[in-house]
Amino acid sequence: MDYKAAAREIGKGNLSPVYLCYGSEQYLLREFLGFLTNKLIEPEYRDFAVSKYDLAETSLETVLEDARTPPFMAQKKLVIADNAVFFTGAKESGKVQHQPEKLLEFMKEPSDFAVLVLTVAAEKLDERKKIVKALKDVAIPFVPMNAESLLQWVIRQAERKSFSFADGAADQLILYAGAGLQTLAAEIEKLSLYVGPEGIADGTIVDKLVTRSTEQNVFILIDDIVRLRLNRAFQILYDLLKQREEPVKLVLLIARQFRIVLQVKELAKLGLSHQQIASQLGLHPYAVKVAAEQGQKFAPEQLEQIVQQLADLDYKMKSGKVDKVLGLEMFLLRLAA
Structure with missing residues (x-):
């Protein structure tokens, strides 16, 4: 189930004794935990009816013992355990040894006064494991939104404000x-x-x-060049240089973006969706959307030439064969032309 469906069921009072939350979108995960806390525990009891553990430091057995212990004064308790790496295929780096089979025993006879939430910041679970199969119905993914959903999220957040x-x-x-x-x-x-x-x-x-990182400024600079907004593109460039950003670093960032544009263009030819491309390249779907739009201005051969030109420029800069700032300016002018 997704987090919206889980939230609807929780809102109706249909609580599961155990939830497994996984994925890289930690902001949404924290919002979900906040929603669950508000629905489950009254404000005056939260200091002693909400327990938080790090499974890199605490054994699963200790967490389950807490989940079996009745709450003090409150009717319900919430037990949250982070870094549940044993649900994934990754090796556990912590010194604590866990016994996932204990969780299977807990699920057979869960506490009627406790909700246990296990979290892990991993994109995928190891579905070969018995414990993952057992929690399949209560596993909630928190993954990056697609471009349209992200835009709607921004608009809704503004409405809330x-x-x-x-x-x-x-x-x-x-x-x-x-x-x-x-x-x-x-x-x-x-x-x-x-x-x-x-x-x-x-x-x-x-x-x-709005504050922009160097990477985002390069992202915008390229977008401006592609859309022939040269005045703003060069203004961004000169602002970055005033901030003492190294031209060689800027060339590397520009090259990275054009490689992404080329990869997105090639993968889109294979029929992959933006979401699938994002997953394959390790990018956010919105970045894939923008790269796809930028790629419409270039043929694949042009993109390959641009990446090679940037590699040549990087060599000339580092070997002193060209003035760094002048070389970067000339590259952008040629790109715009």
Whole structure:
């Protein structure tokens, strides 16, 4: 089941004694745990009715013992155990030895007063394991959203903060801040304080307020070049140079992005969806969407030539055969042409 379906069932009062939460999208996972806590434990009892463990340091047996111990004063208790690596194919690096079969015993006779949540920050579980098969119905994945879902999430978060985005500004926010929900939430909070209740955040405000990393600035620079927005592209370049970013580093980041564009273009030819490409390349689906749009401006042969030109430029920079800044400027001008 997905986290939305699980949340609906919890909202109806249909609780499972055990949940297995896995995936890389930790912000959504924390939101789910917060929702579960609010539904299960009254605020005045949370200090002693919510237990948290790290399975890298604590044995599963200790966690299960806590889950079998009746709560103090509260009607229900919530037991959360992180780093449940034994559900995956990865080797456990902690010194603690776990006995997953003990969990199978607990599931046969679970406590009626406790909810146990096991989490692991892994994209996949090892479905060959008996314990994974046993928890299949209560395993909840927390994976990156696709591009459309991410955009809608940003818009909903703004609505919760009582403001809205002008046309294109929500997309611009994602392009500037990246696809990490934690970062996006912080930037949305900043925008809400700036525009105030019922305010509208437009592209100018996003450009003024949103913090961009070097990687995101390079991402935007390439997008501007592809879309022939040369003035803004060079402004970004000069801003990066003023921040003492090394031109060689910028060339490497630009080359990385063009390799991604080429890979996305080739994989899309094979009929893979953006979600499948993202999984194969280890990227966020939104980054794949933008790379696919950028790739529409180039033939595969052109992209291969660009990557080779960047490799040549990198060599010339490092060997002193070209002025670093001038070489980068000339490359961008040729690219735009």
